[in-house]
Amino acid sequence: MAAEYNVLERARRTGENHEFLLTPGPLTTSKPVKAAMQRDWGSWDQPFIKLTGDICTRLTDMAGGGDDFVCVPLQGSGTFAVEAMLGTMVPRGGHCAVLVNGAYGERIVKILEVMGRCCTILRSPETEAYDVSALDAALSEDTTITHVAAVHCETTTGVLNPLNSIAVVTARHGRALLVDAMSSFAALPIDVRALPCDGLVSSANKCIQAVPGMGFAILRKSALASTAGNAHSLSLDLHDQWLYLEQSGRWRFTPPTHSAAALAVAIDEHADEGGVAGRGGRYASNHSVLVRGMREMGFETLLADAIQSPIITAFLEPADPRFSFQVFYDLLAARGFVIYPGKLTAAPTFRVGTIGAIDAQDIRGLLEAVRSVLSEMGVQDASSARETTAAE
Numbered sequence: 001m002a003a004e005y006n007v008l009e010r011a012r013r014t015g016e017n018h019e020f021l022l023t024p025g026p027l028t029t030s031k032p033v034k035a036a037m038q039r040d041w042g043s044w045d046q047p048f049i050k051l052t053g054d055i056c057t058r059l060t061d062m063a064g065g066g067d068d069f070v071c072v073p074l075q076g077s078g079t080f081a082v083e084a085m086l087g088t089m090v091p092r093g094g095h096c097a098v099l100v101n102g103a104y105g106e107r108i109v110k111i112l113e114v115m116g117r118c119c120t121i122l123r124s125p126e127t128e129a130y131d132v133s134a135l136d137a138a139l140s141e142d143t144t145i146t147h148v149a150a151v152h153c154e155t156t157t158g159v160l161n162p163l164n165s166i167a168v169v170t171a172r173h174g175r176a177l178l179v180d181a182m183s184s185f186a187a188l189p190i191d192v193r194a195l196p197c198d199g200l201v202s203s204a205n206k207c208i209q210a211v212p213g214m215g216f217a218i219l220r221k222s223a224l225a226s227t228a229g230n231a232h233s234l235s236l237d238l239h240d241q242w243l244y245l246e247q248s249g250r251w252r253f254t255p256p257t258h259s260a261a262a263l264a265v266a267i268d269e270h271a272d273e274g275g276v277a278g279r280g281g282r283y284a285s286n287h288s289v290l291v292r293g294m295r296e297m298g299f300e301t302l303l304a305d306a307i308q309s310p311i312i313t314a315f316l317e318p319a320d321p322r323f324s325f326q327v328f329y330d331l332l333a334a335r336g337f338v339i340y341p342g343k344l345t346a347a348p349t350f351r352v353g354t355i356g357a358i359d360a361q362d363i364r365g366l367l368e369a370v371r372s373v374l375s376e377m378g379v380q381d382a383s384s385a386r387e388t389t390a391a392e
């Protein structure tokens with residue numbers, strides 16, 4: 001029998017990571033990304049101005065933006081960037097249709113409500129992808145809708161929404177699409193010009209594999225140019241941030257210098273790995289090793305394979321009364337694997353992220369740890385005995 005895989009033991013021997021964050025972010029980062037934060041940068045200093053410019057150019061390229069789009073970075077977590085994009089791009093008299101099939105779609109609705117923008121909610125069940133025909137109908141019926149907001153990978157369940165069809169329908173009706181690509185950008189192909197969309201947001205601490213502290217929006221210049229005065233907030237005004245960057249190369253207000261430096265290294269590593277295709281390929285392999293191994297133990301995925309992203313996977317909790325998520329979580333964490341609780345109300349689930357600086361070998365380590373934890377808990381069969389959940 002193979003020795004129990006224990007990340008903490010290995011870390012003591014090799015100086016490698018002490019734990020793996022199998023979460024939707026912040027996630028496991030590489031040593032060079034962490035090492036990039038050892039230097040202090042002056043925000044007015046030329047090297048940092050150059051670093052900011054390079055990051056923005058390379059992120060715009062990653063999105064296929066060319067000269068038509070610009071990357072505007074923003075301090076804070078991903079939600080700050082979502083809120084800034086909506087507040088800047090949707091005018092005060094605008095009307096945004098929001099596609100919702102999980103917590104991040106709900107968050108977009110909440111943001112629009114807080115800032116007092118008119119919104120129409122188009123809900124689909126959490127275990128299904130968006131209903132594109134409902135969007136088509138809503139856009140035909142209500143000509144006051146100016147924008148459509150959608151989440152690409154809904155991290156709540158890991159469902160991958162049909163971004164291309166949404167973009168086609170939105171464009172056919174002559175409306176503007178804004179995308180929360182937080183957990184998909186850099187791992188799944190997105191071309192903002194081909195889609196098309198007017199804006200997309202993501203953050204440093206997801207598939208780009210840098211550290212928390214900043215997000216960014218990739219925005220269509222021609223649309224952004226007419227957004228002066230739209231924003232409900234001074235610090236979340238991307239038009240203002242854009243102008244200031246264009247004029248001075250500097251961020252308005254204190255930039256997250258160390259995060260930006262880490263991001264620059266993370267973008268190098270992304271390119272070295274083969275860009276979006278290379279990164280996405282590794283995540284897909286992590287995901288398939290995970291799902292195969294978990295199914296061998298009896299675990300069931302919440303979603304049907306056809307709509308499942310390779311980013312994060314929700315598993316149904318085993319029906320065995322000896323299973324307790326908290327104990328399972330703690331025993332895995334003690335072995336160096338940090339998983340993530342579920343977010344659903346419909347069925348008790350837990351989630352395992354397959355993004356970050358981890359590979360299939362690490363996932364095999366996790367599977368070994370899961371096996372050992374189940375046996376410690378006395379759980380022999382990990383099946384949920386609720387076979388029809390995905391269809392509910």
Ligand SMILES: *Cc1c(COP(=O)(O)O)cnc(C)c1O
Binds near residue numbers: 180
């Ligand atoms: C992570 C994430 C966000 C942003 O969350 P923060 O906690 O603010 O970083 C937004 N949308 C999606 C789909 C996400 O996965």
